Every structure is written in structure tokens, then in C-alpha cells.
Amino acid sequence: MNQLADRLSRISEPQTIKMAKLSRELKAQGIDIVDLSIGEPDFDTPAHIREAAKKAIDEGFTHYTPVAGIAELKQAVVHKFKRDNGLDYTPEQIVVSTGAKQCLANAVLSIVNPGDEVIIPTPYWVTYSEQVSLCQGEVVFVPCSIENNYKITPAQLEAAITPKTRLFMFSSPCNPTGSVYSKAELEGLAAVFAKHPQIFIISDEIYEYINYVGKHESIAQFGDLINRTIIINGLSKGFAMTGWRLGFMAAPLDIAKACDKIQSQFTSATCSITQRAAVTALTGDLSTAEAMVAEFKKRRAFIHEALKSIPGLKVNDPEGAFYMFPDVSAFFNKSFEDSHIKGADDLCMYLLHKANVSAVTGVAFQQPNCIRLSYATSMDKLEKGVERMKTWLAKLA
Ligand code: PLP
Numbered sequence: 001m002n003q004l005a006d007r008l009s010r011i012s013e014p015q016t017i018k019m020a021k022l023s024r025e026l027k028a029q030g031i032d033i034v035d036l037s038i039g040e041p042d043f044d045t046p047a048h049i050r051e052a053a054k055k056a057i058d059e060g061f062t063h064y065t066p067v068a069g070i071a072e073l074k075q076a077v078v079h080k081f082k083r084d085n086g087l088d089y090t091p092e093q094i095v096v097s098t099g100a101k102q103c104l105a106n107a108v109l110s111i112v113n114p115g116d117e118v119i120i121p122t123p124y125w126v127t128y129s130e131q132v133s134l135c136q137g138e139v140v141f142v143p144c145s146i147e148n149n150y151k152i153t154p155a156q157l158e159a160a161i162t163p164k165t166r167l168f169m170f171s172s173p174c175n176p177t178g179s180v181y182s183k184a185e186l187e188g189l190a191a192v193f194a195k196h197p198q199i200f201i202i203s204d205e206i207y208e209y210i211n212y213v214g215k216h217e218s219i220a221q222f223g224d225l226i227n228r229t230i231i232i233n234g235l236s237k238g239f240a241m242t243g244w245r246l247g248f249m250a251a252p253l254d255i256a257k258a259c260d261k262i263q264s265q266f267t268s269a270t271c272s273i274t275q276r277a278a279v280t281a282l283t284g285d286l287s288t289a290e291a292m293v294a295e296f297k298k299r300r301a302f303i304h305e306a307l308k309s310i311p312g313l314k315v316n317d318p319e320g321a322f323y324m325f326p327d328v329s330a331f332f333n334k335s336f337e338d339s340h341i342k343g344a345d346d347l348c349m350y351l352l353h354k355a356n357v358s359a360v361t362g363v364a365f366q367q368p369n370c371i372r373l374s375y376a377t378s379m380d381k382l383e384k385g386v387e388r389m390k391t392w393l394a395k396l397a
Helices: 006-010 015-028 047-058 071-085 100-111 127-134 154-160 183-194 253-266 272-283 287-308 344-355 379-394
Strands: 094-097 117-122 138-143 165-171 200-204 229-234 247-250 334-336 339-341 371-374
Touching: 006 127, 015 344, 047 272, 071 094, 071 247, 071 272, 094 100, 094 253, 100 127, 100 165, 100 200, 100 229, 100 247, 100 253, 117 127, 117 154, 127 138, 127 165, 138 154, 154 183, 247 253, 287 379, 339 344, 344 371, 344 379
Parallel strands: 117 138, 117 165, 165 200, 200 229
Antiparallel strands: 094 247, 229 247, 334 339
């Protein structure tokens, strides 16, 4: 007898987490895996942020806090949106959660009714569609091409909208492609949304600081979109704080209140100590975060050139985040000894078991011609990983 609720059949475990698990298992067996599957900075959390957490513990700041976050932190988030994005919010519009992932879940649960259509440009971050499916929403994928650096165009957006469209979800900078929407591109999308006032937008900006092309732009800056955009952000990527679990959103007041209500029944507030550390992260010195981004930029330059030198790979040009998303379809239907590559899944397994390099299949992100390679790892490992890939891909014929 199947004892699980029906909703479980609508979702699956993220491929990103599956691959990380598999890599860990092989490493535990003593195999020297170069792990390019990871989605987290390999740096330590900056010292001044760690100190703030230690102080919170020593001061006994270890109890429940208000569900949507302590007043000091909400004020720090309001300050961040003004400083970085020129956006004005009140503290009541801010909800702090256990990671950006929970912010996304709160927002989707607050907005999507069964049968509502949710437009997601692909490739996209795996979790969006699963959360929509859990709410019995209908996901409408819009495939974006490498020629447009995997970004949706206004014409594609317009064509996907129907009277049932309730929500549009995307990330910029994007996981898995690293693409960054420019001001002009966001203005183009905003002009389409202006014609469809029933649509909400979830703008996932968790990679905001990891941007190599200049100033980050948020879609909420354009037209009237601040009134129907939920900006999702957090500390995991920009401050190397994945384990601390802190995300935040800025939303129209009724949505923020709804998210507070949902969170109050699921998890309550995130960790009190993390919240104190977050105040320091958001209001303090950004130079350690900037130094981390400078290092990512060097690695990006290296891996971009190195991948371009591997025959058969079609390499995209990421402008943010810490992922490369090469098209590997030239290797499909090729073989080496007992390995036959039917698609990106097989290629990832081949790379893992033969080259001992772990990557994530593009199938997970709705782009089956690609694989995702994270460069959030040391230069030594990147050099070794790319060299191994080159050797083993060359054997496929
Ligand atoms: N959004 C995107 C695009 C991500 O890549 C991730 C993490 O990989 C998240 C959200 C979740 O971040 P958090 O650690 O804050 O839950």
C-alpha cells in the first residue's frame, strides 16, 4: 500500500542534491573527485559576521523571535534595498525566513491556486517548478536559447501569457546559466507585464552580489512592478553563509502578511543567532564579500577560456553567479568502451566515474543539451577538473 500523500508524486528530489550526495559517497570511498556540482561558495563566512553570532550566543540571544524576523534585521533589510537597489520598503513588507528556499515556498503558497499557470523561463533553478506543482499550479516552461544567453525575450513572454497566468518566476543572475538581465532587458519584460496587471513576479536575486558586468538591476525598479514583485534574496551566496539559513523577501504588504502567516505554521522564525549575524552582514563592511567576488571573477575567466578549448563544447558567456552551462550535445550518441552517451545524464555519469569530475545534468534544469559546472572551488581543482574533462571527452567517438 502506498502510504504517502498524493502530493509526493508531484515532486522529486533535486538533481543538484542527488549529485552532491553521490560525489560525497565516492569521496568517502577514497576516490579523488573534483566536485564541480556544488552550489555554494568555498569561502568561510567573513570573520566580523561570525563574531556577531558568537556575541549573540554569549548575550543569551537564543530564544524565539518574531516570526518574520527581529525588528533590527528587518530595518537592515530595508536599508539594504534602499542602498543597493534604490527601492523603498517598510519593515512590514519584509519577511525573513530559513533560507531563500523557504521565502520562495512562502511566496508560491501565498499566490498560486490549483490550476493557476506559472511561467518559468528555462533553464531555471530546479526548485521553482516543484514548489508550484506542490500547490497544484500548472508550470508553463518557456525554453530560452543559448543565442540569447538563455534569457526570455518580451515576445516569448507575451506569447506564453494566458488569462490563467498568475505568476512569473525567474532568477537574475541565473542559476544554472549565470545569465544576468540588463536594465534594458528588464524594461522590455516590464512593458509586457504592464499590459497584464493580474500577474505577480517572483524575482530571485540571491546571486545579486556575484555579478561581473556592473550594477545589479531588479525588475521591481520598473513601471509599477514594485506593487506586484516579490524580491527574494539571502545571505547564502553573497556572504558564504549557506549553512546559517537566512533568506529574506520584500513584497507587497498583503503578500508579506500572508507569508508571515504561513511561516508561523511551518517553522516560525529562523535562528535567532543567525539573525543577529545577518544584521552585521547587511549593514557592515562589504569588502570581504567583494574580495570573494573578485576571486570568482578570476576563476570564471579561467574556466570560460579552458572550456572553450575543449573540442565539442559549446560554451555560454555567464555574467554572474558561479556556474558555467556548456552545451554538450556534440557528445551524444558517442561511446568509449562500455560507456554509451545517450544524453546529458549519461555524460555526467561518465565524467563522474571515468574522469572523477562531478557535474549536474542539464536535464534537471530543463535544458537536456547542457551540463552545469560550478566554479565555486579552488583554482587548483578547476585546473585539474578541466584537464580531466578534456582527456575523457576526447576518448568519446
Ligand atoms: N535561489 C537560487 C537561484 C539558488 O541557486 C539557491 C540555492 O542554490 C536558492 C535560491 C536557495 O538559497 P538558500 O540557501 O538561501 O535557501
